[in-house]
Amino acid sequence: MWNCPRCGRTFKNTNQDHYCGTAPATIEEYIQRQPEYAQPYLRQVNHAIQSALPDAEEKIAWSMPTYRKKHNLIQFAAFRKHIGLYPGPEAVEAFADRLMEYKTSKGAIQLPYEKQLPLELIGEIAKWCGEGNGRV
Secondary structure, three states: OEEOOOOOOEEOOOOOOOOOOOOOOOHHHHHHHOOOOOHHHHHHHHHHHHHHOOOOEEEEEOOEEEEEEOEEEEEEEEOOOEEEEEOOHHHHHHOHHHOOOOEEEOOEEEEEOOOOOOHHHHHHHHHHHHOOOOOO
16 A cells, blocks of 8 residues: 555555545646646647637646537546547447557557657547547
């Protein structure tokens, strides 16, 4: 077990990513709270999604930047070695042939900092989600 020296919360994993205190109120605040090396990547991902979903509501949900229209469409978050993109399992399946070079799991895509971000693909996935694909 590991105790965060700042907030005192206990976690299974040493140095586990988490928020100390309250969650950020805006996507920009979320980005500003992340390590400096991650901020340019987060801004690029945010811009790609924002451009693809100009009418979507921007909010923080589950402590992550979220775009929504009546329900969450797509989310993203910073981690130590990658950006996590969360478009849902249907999107990961629909774009599987273009995501083969990335680690994926049910509903999640890992975009490592060491690779160039696939911004066009991120925009296409966001647009696909915004068109109601994968939703009943």
